[in-house]
Amino acid sequence: MIGRLAGILVEKNPPQVVIDVQGIGYELDVPMSTFYNLPENGEKLALLTHFVVREDGHFLYGFASEAERFAFRQLLKISGVGARLALSVLSGLSVGDLAQVVARQEVGRLTRVPGIGTKTAERLLLELKGKLADALPTSAPAADSSHNDILNALLALGYNEREAGVAMKQLPADTTTSDGIRQALKLLSRV
Template sequence: MIGRLTGILLEKNPPQLVVDVKGIGYEVDVPMSTFYNLPANGEKVTLLTHFVVREDGHFLYGFSSAAERFAFRHLIKISGIGARMALAVLSGLSVDDLAQSVARQEVGRLIKIPGIGKKTAERLLLELKGKLADALPSAALSVEDNRHDILNALLALGYNDREAAAAGNLLPAGISTSDGIRQALKVLSKS
């Protein structure tokens, strides 16, 4: 198993990198979230990795954080979700956003990712339910925030995304849904 690579970044061609580790160039596929945070070519880089051996080849996937690798490993366990699709999911959503989408069962956020249809999104939500939020406490805490319900209520009342978000940003953390809606409506009525 190859669990981590530390070496010199030789090439960056999204989504693939070449990392030189003591004279051996490892080709590593990474999600775009990792790709955007890479140093310049010629600089030292450390990636957590996941190594896959299939009959048609050996593949190495790299991640800048343990949370990304954790989410990737859970995604590829789902029937019909391969490594490429898992990378697409992690390129389209941060791990925290993915955990929140799963906790809130938001199909809409997932179907915006290229290659993810409604049925695949529903399967992802079902299979990942309870797995990501438990491992990522920051995502679990933000899921408990009632802002999402408040924003949805404002949207249902006919306010646009910008107005609802602006009113939601003025609310204190941990406010109940009903109090949040009341306060947001007061703010919106004054503008």
């Protein structure tokens, strides 16, 4: 079992990366949440991994955090969810967002992830209930509520989860809903 790789990042082609570990190049598929945080080619990198052996090949999946790998493994336990769909879920939602979606049973946010229809979303919500509670962010309820309102407003305006998430990270923690939406739109218009 390969649980972790540390080496030099050689190549980045979404969703795949190649890491040179003492002369051996390991090819891994990573969720976009990990991909966006990778260093430049030629720099040192360490990723947690999940190794899958199937009849048609051996596959390595890489993750920047233990929470991502844990969520990936929980998704794989669900009937009808393979590695590609699990990567798609983690590319469309951060682990914290996924935990919130499951806690609130938000089918609509899951169906925005490519490859997930209503029935699959409902099955994911049912199977993951209570399993991702540790991934929920520990923030004040009022700030959490205004951040969720801002996020939902950005999604309603047509921005995807990644774009909205990037803008949300740049907002101060105590931002009100109306100010947060205004600031996020300014940030997104610069991109």
